[in-house]
Amino acid sequence: MNEHDIASIKQLLSTPKKIVIVPHKNPDGDAIGSTLGLYHYLLKYNHQTQVLVPNDYPTFLKWVPGNDTILKHDSQTTECDALINDADIIFTLDFNALHRTGNMEPVLAKSTALKIMIDHHQAPDDYAAYTFSDVSMSSTCEMVYHFISMLGDSSLIDANIATCLYVGIMTDTGSFRFPSTTSTTHKIIAKLIESGANNAEIHNNVYDTNSYARLQLLGCALNNLNVIPESRTAYMTLSQDELQKFDYKKGDTEGFVNYGLSLNNIVLAAIFIEDKQEGIIKISLRSKGNFSVNEMSRLHFDGGGHINAAGGRSELSLKDTVEKFISILPSYNKALNDE
Numbered sequence: 001m002n003e004h005d006i007a008s009i010k011q012l013l014s015t016p017k018k019i020v021i022v023p024h025k026n027p028d029g030d031a032i033g034s035t036l037g038l039y040h041y042l043l044k045y046n047h048q049t050q051v052l053v054p055n056d057y058p059t060f061l062k063w064v065p066g067n068d069t070i071l072k073h074d075s076q077t078t079e080c081d082a083l084i085n086d087a088d089i090i091f092t093l094d095f096n097a098l099h100r101t102g103n104m105e106p107v108l109a110k111s112t113a114l115k116i117m118i119d120h121h122q123a124p125d126d127y128a129a130y131t132f133s134d135v136s137m138s139s140t141c142e143m144v145y146h147f148i149s150m151l152g153d154s155s156l157i158d159a160n161i162a163t164c165l166y167v168g169i170m171t172d173t174g175s176f177r178f179p180s181t182t183s184t185t186h187k188i189i190a191k192l193i194e195s196g197a198n199n200a201e202i203h204n205n206v207y208d209t210n211s212y213a214r215l216q217l218l219g220c221a222l223n224n225l226n227v228i229p230e231s232r233t234a235y236m237t238l239s240q241d242e243l244q245k246f247d248y249k250k251g252d253t254e255g256f257v258n259y260g261l262s263l264n265n266i267v268l269a270a271i272f273i274e275d276k277q278e279g280i281i282k283i284s285l286r287s288k289g290n291f292s293v294n295e296m297s298r299l300h301f302d303g304g305g306h307i308n309a310a311g312g313r314s315e316l317s318l319k320d321t322v323e324k325f326i327s328i329l330p331s332y333n334k335a336l337n338d339e
């Protein structure tokens with residue numbers, strides 16, 4: 001996105017528009033924080049603005065300012081489709097390809113609204129009139145901060161915007177510890193705190209509101225942890241029965257995969273979660289250093305993401321998916337041991 005694009009977008013946003021903002025399916029902290037952060041900013045210019053999510057998101061995000069205005073496409077389809085069809089502008093946030101919105105893809109693809117992408121995932125598709133894509137960014141929330149700054153409006157960042165953007169930067173950087181965290185990230189965080197983000201409260205709301213059942217589920221996942229030392233890999237599984245036993249709620253398994261990566265000498269971690277309703281095994285992959293789980297997921301698990309964090313899926317059984325994973329590891333042994 002160059003200065004000319006920014007000038008055009010500024011011009012476009014200078015009169016009230018009908019705007020829809022959409023994140024990826026199964027929205028995470030960055031997806032919810034970035035869409036609601038942008039939502040509060042656009043309201044300042046009196047745009048008719050609406051965040052539409054493909055489906056539900058975890059309870060630990062259901063306090064973020066503006067949360068109660070969000071519409072869900074899977075349960076409010078007619079209303080959401082009408083808003084998309086009627087929109088002048090559609091912002092697509094925190095995803096690189098329209099299929100990542102699940103069932104929203106066809107209606108988004110057909111819409112003639114001007115599309116603006118803001119995203120930090122690898123391999124952005126070319127569907128938007130304006131594409132602000134930067135894979136070096138910690139989070140889409142950090143990019144929304146830059147977007148507002150480029151439009152000359154940093155001074156408009158209030159406590160609501162700051163809180164939303166803080167959430168996504170915090171969750172996507174693993175609380176400011178992943179390599180994507182730069183000195184600029186920290187400077188932005190400082191500005192967000194100055195603008196009214198209450199850091200201690202935000203960390204508490206997201207990370208310290210566990211149910212007892214969720215910690216029991218974590219215990220179950222840790223019990224299922226396996227290590228393959230020659231591939232410097234750790235993986236865990238959760239079957240549908242295990243999820244049910246511990247009263248699984250959306251978002252409960254968020255972050256579990258990182259425990260594998262916390263083992264000494266491990267550079268690749270995976271979790272395989274059975275989802276009988278969707279008929280898939282949901283896969284999360286994490287790595288350290290230059291080992292690209294984005295490439296591994298693209299090649300073998302119909303997914304993608306970032307170098308050190310990617311998601312994917314498999315239509316095999318849980319057992320067969322794990323066997324497939326184990327069978328491809330030897331071809332990566334050299335790369336994994338070079339880390």
Ligand code: 5GP
Pocket residue numbers: 024094096100121122283284285302303304305306309310311312
């Ligand atoms: P998670 O394992 O938490 O589901 O995803 C890790 C990261 O990879 C997140 O940034 C997520 O948005 C991204 N991701 C997950 N699944 C996919 C996918 O199918 N395609 C792409 N491009 N990115 C994905």
Ligand code: MN
Pocket residue numbers: 030031094120139140172
């Ligand atoms: Mn993100």
